[in-house]
Structures are given as structure tokens and as C-alpha cells.
Amino acid sequence: MFTHSPDQAHDFIVPGSHATRRQQRAILAFTVTIIGIVAYVLLNVIAQLLPPHYSPLSQAISDLALGPYGWLLAVIFLLYSVLSLAFLLGYLWGTSKAGRSRVGMIFLAIWGVLPGVLAFLPRTMSMPTVIQAHCRPCR
Amino acid sequence: MTTTLHGLLHIVLSLIAFVSGMLATLFIALRFSRDARLRSLRTPALLIALLMWPTFLLTDTFGKLGLYGVGERLFVGLGLLWLLIVALWIRRRLQGDASNRSLV
Numbered sequence: 399m400f401t402h403s404p405d406q407a408h409d410f411i412v413p414g415s416h417a418t419r420r421q422q423r424a425i426l427a428f429t430v431t432i433i434g435i436v437a438y439v440l441l442n443v444i445a446q447l448l449p450p451h452y453s454p455l456s457q458a459i460s461d462l463a464l465g466p467y468g469w470l471l472a473v474i475f476l477l478y479s480v481l482s483l484a485f486l487l488g489y490l491w492g493t494s495k496a497g498r499s500r501v502g503m504i505f506l507a508i509w510g511v512l513p514g515v516l517a518f519l520p521r522t523m524s525m526p527t528v529i530q531a532h533c534r535p536c537r
Numbered sequence: 538m539t540t541t542l543h544g545l546l547h548i549v550l551s552l553i554a555f556v557s558g559m560l561a562t563l564f565i566a567l568r569f570s571r572d573a574r575l576r577s578l579r580t581p582a583l584l585i586a587l588l589m590w591p592t593f594l595l596t597d598t599f600g601k602l603g604l605y606g607v608g609e610r611l612f613v614g615l616g617l618l619w620l621l622i623v624a625l626w627i628r629r630r631l632q633g634d635a636s637n638r639s640l641v
Binding site: 418421422424425428429431432435438439453454455456457458459460481482485488489492493494496497498499501502503505506508509512513515516519520 | 543546547550551553554557558560561562563564565567568569571572574575603604605606607609610613616617620621623624625627628630631632634635
């Protein structure tokens with residue numbers, strides 16, 4: 399059996415071939431995605447328990463940036479970027495050309511990159527709104 | 538709520554990311570039907586991808602009920618669930634291929 403092209407990675411595999419290495423890279427990328435998702439959920443739970451003024455029921459995730467644990471939110475956003483871009487690579491390496499959507503991959507890349515950008519662009523509010531958000535008696 | 542230009546940019550980019558996520562999951566799920574090995578993944582992936590749309594559109598309604606955080610987390614959670622299921626599925630397939638090779 400021969401490997402005709404990397405895109406036929408599923409069908410004809412020779413151990414040590416380019417297709418095998420591609421599959422191994424895909425397995426690694428998906429492993430990073432899975433571990434990343436578990437870490438993302440754990441970090442989110444921790445981040446939402448830390449600020450006493452924060453309500454996960456009524457407030458957006460981005461509102462965490464306004465408190466003293468804003469740096470943790472930046473880490474969470476970066477993690478989201480890493481796990482979704484790892485997924486993109488896994489999808490690229492681990493599927494055949496027929497099962498791969500180019501448009502889907504472009505949107506997936508945007509979905510993956512933007513949280514990383516948002517990590518350096520936290521949600522901000524004007525000072526009176528910040529005071530309102532953090533000071534219950536002021537509401 | 539008064540938002541600064543910096544904050545407005547954050548909201549706009551978040552919206553682009555959310556919409557991109559919904560479109561990515563949908564396009565990719567639909568494509569699974571073209572690969573015989575991924576065909577069985579199409580239905581669960583498509584179901585979650587489609588569920589993301591009403592969840593996203595209802596976020597504002599959740600907000601009016603004082604549950605904006607719940608709505609947003611439901612949406613993000615569905616996106617993560619989609620990534621997790623697809624990653625686990627394809628990874629298991631690839632590992633199956635690898636173990637079959639080692640038996641040859």
C-alpha cells in the first residue's frame with residue numbers, strides 16, 4: 399500500500415510515511431485541544447469564584463477584566479486561542495480533503511485568533527460605570 | 538452602560554468571533570458528510586452547531602431576565618462541546634488507524 403497524497407492520509411498508510419507523521423501531529427493537536435478545554439473550564443470556574451462582586455449569572459465573562467483578576471481572564475482568552483488553533487491544525491492534518499471545509503477553516507481561524515487579541519484588549523468602561531459595577535451600594 | 542472606544546472594540550471583536558464560531562462549526566459539520574469515515578459525526582456536530590444559533594440570538598433575552606451571564610456561558614459552552622466532541626471523535630479514529638498499522 400502506498401500513500402498517494404497527504405490528503406488521503408486515512409486510506410493508504412505506510413508506517414513512517416508523510417501521512418503517518420501527519421496523523422501523529424493531528425493526534426497531538428487534538429490532545430492539546432482536549433487538555434485545553436479541560437483547563438479552560440477549570441480556569442473559568444476559578445476566575446468566576448474569585449471576585450466577590452462578580453455574578454456569573456448576570457454578568458458577561460468579559461466583565462471579569464474589570465476586577466483585580468483581569469489578568470486571569472487574559473490567560474483564559476489566550477488558552478481559548480491555543481486550544482481552537484490546535485483544533486484547526488488537528489482538523490487540517492487529521493481529515494481527508496473531502497471532509498475538510500476551507501470556508502469552515504477560515505472562520506475557525508478567526509474564531510481562534512480573536513480571543514487572543516481580546517486578551518490584550520480587555521473590556522473597559524468609563525469611570526462612573528466601573529464604580530457602579532464594583533460598588534453595590536452605589537447602584 | 539457607558540463604554541469607552543476600547544471597550545466598544547472589544548464588543549465588536551467578540552461579536553465577530555462568536556459569529557465566526559457559529560459559521561465555522563456549521564460549515565465543518567456539513568462537510569463531514571462528504572467523508573465516509575466522518576459521516577457518523579455529522580449529525581451530532583450539526584445538531585450542536587445549529588443549537589448555537591438560537592442560544593446566541595437569545596443572549597439579549599437572557600440579559601433582559603438578568604441572566605446575561607447564563608446565556609453567554611451556554612453559547613460558549615456549546616462551542617467548547619462541539620470542539621471537544623469533534624476532537625475526541627477524529628482523534629479516536631486516527632488512533633484506531635495507528636493501532637491497526639502496528640498489528641500489521
